[in-house]
Amino acid sequence: MDPSRPLSDHAAVVALDVAERPRRSRASAAAYAFLSPALLVLLVFLLVPAVWVFGLSLFRWDLIANNPAFVGLANFERLFLRDDLWWQSVRQTVYYTAVSVPAGMALGLALAVLLNARMPGRHLLRGAVFAPYVTPFVATIVIWQWIFNPDYGVLNSALAGLHLPRPGWIHSQDWIMPAIIIYGVWQHTGLNLVIYLAGLANIPAEMEEAARVDGARSWSVFWRITWPLLSPTTYFLLFINLISSFKVFVPVYVFTQNTGGANKAAETIGFYLYQQAFAFFHAGYAGAISVAFFLLILLLTGVQMRFFSRRVFYA
Amino acid sequence: MTHTRAALLTRYALAVPLAALFLFPFYWMLVLSLNRPDAILSFPPRLLPQWQFGNYAEVWRFANWPGLFANTVITTAGRVLLVVATSTLAGYAFASMRFVGKAAAFGLLLALYMVPTEVTLVPNYITLVHAGWIDTYQAQFIPFAANVFGIFLMRQYFLTLPKDLWEAAQLDGCNHLRYLLSIAAPLARPALVTIGLLQVIEGWNAFLWPLIVTSTDRVRPLQVGLAAFSFTDSTRPELLAAGAFMTTLPVLILFLLAQRQLVGGIASTGIRG
Numbered sequence: 235m236d237p238s239r240p241l242s243d244h245a246a247v248v249a250l251d252v253a254e255r256p257r258r259s260r261a262s263a264a265a266y267a268f269l270s271p272a273l274l275v276l277l278v279f280l281l282v283p284a285v286w287v288f289g290l291s292l293f294r295w296d297l298i299a300n301n302p303a304f305v306g307l308a309n310f311e312r313l314f315l316r317d318d319l320w321w322q323s324v325r326q327t328v329y330y331t332a333v334s335v336p337a338g339m340a341l342g343l344a345l346a347v348l349l350n351a352r353m354p355g356r357h358l359l360r361g362a363v364f365a366p367y368v369t370p371f372v373a374t375i376v377i378w379q380w381i382f383n384p385d386y387g388v389l390n391s392a393l394a395g396l397h398l399p400r401p402g403w404i405h406s407q408d409w410i411m412p413a414i415i416i417y418g419v420w421q422h423t424g425l426n427l428v429i430y431l432a433g434l435a436n437i438p439a440e441m442e443e444a445a446r447v448d449g450a451r452s453w454s455v456f457w458r459i460t461w462p463l464l465s466p467t468t469y470f471l472l473f474i475n476l477i478s479s480f481k482v483f484v485p486v487y488v489f490t491q492n493t494g495g496a497n498k499a500a501e502t503i504g505f506y507l508y509q510q511a512f513a514f515f516h517a518g519y520a521g522a523i524s525v526a527f528f529l530l531i532l533l534l535t536g537v538q539m540r541f542f543s544r545r546v547f548y549a
Numbered sequence: 550m551t552h553t554r555a556a557l558l559t560r561y562a563l564a565v566p567l568a569a570l571f572l573f574p575f576y577w578m579l580v581l582s583l584n585r586p587d588a589i590l591s592f593p594p595r596l597l598p599q600w601q602f603g604n605y606a607e608v609w610r611f612a613n614w615p616g617l618f619a620n621t622v623i624t625t626a627g628r629v630l631l632v633v634a635t636s637t638l639a640g641y642a643f644a645s646m647r648f649v650g651k652a653a654a655f656g657l658l659l660a661l662y663m664v665p666t667e668v669t670l671v672p673n674y675i676t677l678v679h680a681g682w683i684d685t686y687q688a689q690f691i692p693f694a695a696n697v698f699g700i701f702l703m704r705q706y707f708l709t710l711p712k713d714l715w716e717a718a719q720l721d722g723c724n725h726l727r728y729l730l731s732i733a734a735p736l737a738r739p740a741l742v743t744i745g746l747l748q749v750i751e752g753w754n755a756f757l758w759p760l761i762v763t764s765t766d767r768v769r770p771l772q773v774g775l776a777a778f779s780f781t782d783s784t785r786p787e788l789l790a791a792g793a794f795m796t797t798l799p800v801l802i803l804f805l806l807a808q809r810q811l812v813g814g815i816a817s818t819g820i821r822g
Contacts, residue, residue: 264725265648272639273654275695276661283672284664290671297675348564353557361808362568365575368804368811370754372772373793376779377578380589380786388577391593420571428816481667484756491780504667511671512761524668531665 287528290521297515309522320523322498323506324530329411330502331479334418339471341419342426343464347456349427350434360431364424371484375417379404379489382413404489407499414485414500422478426471433467434460476534480527483508503527578797581790589786601787608791612778613766618795621770624689624759625752631694632748633741639695640703641729645715662697670761677762688762689770690752699744706740707733743814746807753800771796 291309295302313320345363349356366374381389382403390400401409437460445455483504486494494501494509507527511520581589582605583598608614642648643655673692682688710733718728734741756772763769769777775792804811 259649261646262648262650265642265646265651268638268642268646268725269654272635272695272700275635275691276658276697278676279673279692280661280664280666280669281657283669283676284661286672287668297678345564345567348560348567351557351560353560357808359564359568360812361804362572364808364812365801365804366571367815368750368754369575369797369800370772371756372775372779373578373797374574376775376789376793377574377581379779380581380790381574381577386590386592386594388594388596394593420574423571425815428812432816477665481665483667487760488776488779507667507670508757508761511674517671517675520671524671528665528668535663 284528287521287524290518291525293518293521295516295518297517302518305518309519310526313519313522313526319498319501320506323501323503326411326500327480327482327502327504330415330418330482331476334415334422335472335475335479337415338419338422339426339468339475341423342471343430343468345423345427346430346434347460350431360427363427366421367424371421372488374421375485375488378413378417378420405496407496410489410495410500414482414489417485417489418479418482422475426475429471430464430467433464437463473535473538476538477531480504480531480534503530575797575801578790578794581787582794584787586785586787604787604791605795608788608795611785611788612774612792614771614774614792614795616766617769617771617774620686620768621753621772621796623686624755624768624770625749627686628690628693628752629745629748631690632696632699633745635695636699636703636744637729637734637737637741639700640705641707641725641733643700643704644707645733646725658697658700670757674761683762684764684768685762686768689755689759689768692758693751699748702740702744703737706737710736739810742807742810746803746811747814749803750800750811 292304292306293302294305294309349360381387384390384400384402384405387403389403393400401412403409403413441463442455442459445459450458481504482502486500486502486505487508489495490500492513494505503523507520507523510516510523580596580598583601584595584604585599585601588595588599643651677683677688677692682691714732715728718732723731754772755770756776759770759773760776763773766774775789775796778792779789
């Protein structure tokens with residue numbers, strides 16, 4: 235028996251030889267024995283919950299006190315029509331995404347172009363930018379909390395040295411989101427850097443050299459050759475950055491000490507979901523938020539595929 | 550010649566300060582952890598540490614760090630071992646075995662790849678309450694004991710192994726399991742290392758799920774303990790920084806030892822975050 239026949243051969247399996255049936259079902263049993271540990275975990279903790287959460291969203295259910303009561307679409311009606319805090323968390327998540335994703339990607343690209351050269355110490359420089367990405371969130375956030383401290387923080391000390399105003403950062407309603415965005419860009423740029431470096435490595439050096447021989451300047455070589463050839467990388471990065479920034483939770487939780495900030499100024503969708511589910515135990519309502527979040531992610535993916543995929547240049 | 554040299558200097562002039570900015574919070578972690586509290590609560594802040602190594606001894610007594618450390622090691626190890634095992638078995642089945650419903654099972658995996666884990670938080674919490682698993686070790690890693698990416702990666706790797714290898718093993722009387730354990734899996738070591746490294750990072754840094762399913766220091770991991778410490782004891786920032794440095798150090802060491810595999814693994818998937 236050939237273990238590496240491609241998937242497409244399986245159409246042929248339908249027209250099977252009856253005599254082979256017992257052998258094949260034994261082979262299937264062996265394969266399912268191999269698959270069962272992974273499938274069991276994925277079914278119980280991923281597929282069933284993803285379906286179940288839609289059902290859950292139709293109930294009012296306080297996890298501690300009472301039994302679930304069917305309420306139809308009432309949770310969604312409340313969420314979309316009467317819940318100001320939900321819409322505030324959506325706006326703030328969009329704000330976070332709209333600033334941190336382009337900033338992180340631009341910085342990652344700039345660093346990738348700078349460090350894409352045979353220069354001594356380049357691994358060290360790349361490592362320095364990438365290190366925040368693999369470091370535990372909480373450990374670095376508690377340090378950034380002191381960097382952002384309005385009275386004793388090193389950031390405001392530097393701003394004072396430059397005769398600039400000293401914002402209240404995480405204690406201020408207006409500055410908490412910028413603070414979380416700065417943290418997010420610091421944490422996330424390393425990923426953009428290494429993926430852009432991988433993209434740059436795929437561009438044949440002759441293409442840029444040919445343009446240079448023709449007299450093009452570095453700036454126009456970048457915009458006319460490099461940037462278009464990087465478009466699949468940019469598209470991929472945009473996709474994973476948008477999804478991960480829409481889920482932002484840990485920085486909000488730790489920076490605001492589980493409060494969402496002054497006047498909920500840092501409340502995001504992920505944090506609102508957490509609070510409804512695990513601070514107030516509104517399981518049904520949290521289910522509705524999960525469904526809305528799910529649909530939002532799908533919508534985002536759809537929009538992105540529609541508007542950006544046509545502009546991608548595949549070499 | 551002078552032109553390229555000037556270009557190289559420009560690269561350094563731009564890249565070195567930027568890289569230093571990215572490293573600064575790590576330096577600051579070290580400075581805060583080695584300062585006296587009165588130095589932290591002064592303005593402008595001191596830029597050099599005061600070398601108070603006693604802070605590290607004190608934080609070790611202050612909270613239940615050894616316990617939290619052990620909890621993190623246990624849950625991370627459970628996660629790594631299980632993901633490696635489930636990915637190897639399932640990846641092998643998809644690459645090298647024929648079975649009824651293969652295309653459907655593969656399609657199911659692709660669909661599951663799109664599900665954001667945030668959506669499963671509430672149902673999974675209810676499941677674990679009913680299983681009586683709240684505040685246990687297994688609650689922290691069993692739900693993550695298999696992942697789609699790991700299966701895909703192992704499948705890709707097993708597909709590259711030459712067919713003759715399996716045919717020869719079969720002539721020697723090998724069945725699939727023995728062939729996998731003694732020949733295919735050892736050959737797939739690079740893929741196994743990538744999966745293992747990524748899971749070490751994921752397990753060590755796990756926060757949201759352990760926060761939800763643990764309630765005592767008995768099973769809690771470092772990250773959750775550190776967050777709780779930062780909420781309750783803001784008067785001892787130097788101890789907080791020392792704790793942060795200790796939880797960061799294992800990851801940084803791993804990163805320095807295996808930078809290439811780790812970066813390669815993450816760059817090919819874009820997971821984490």
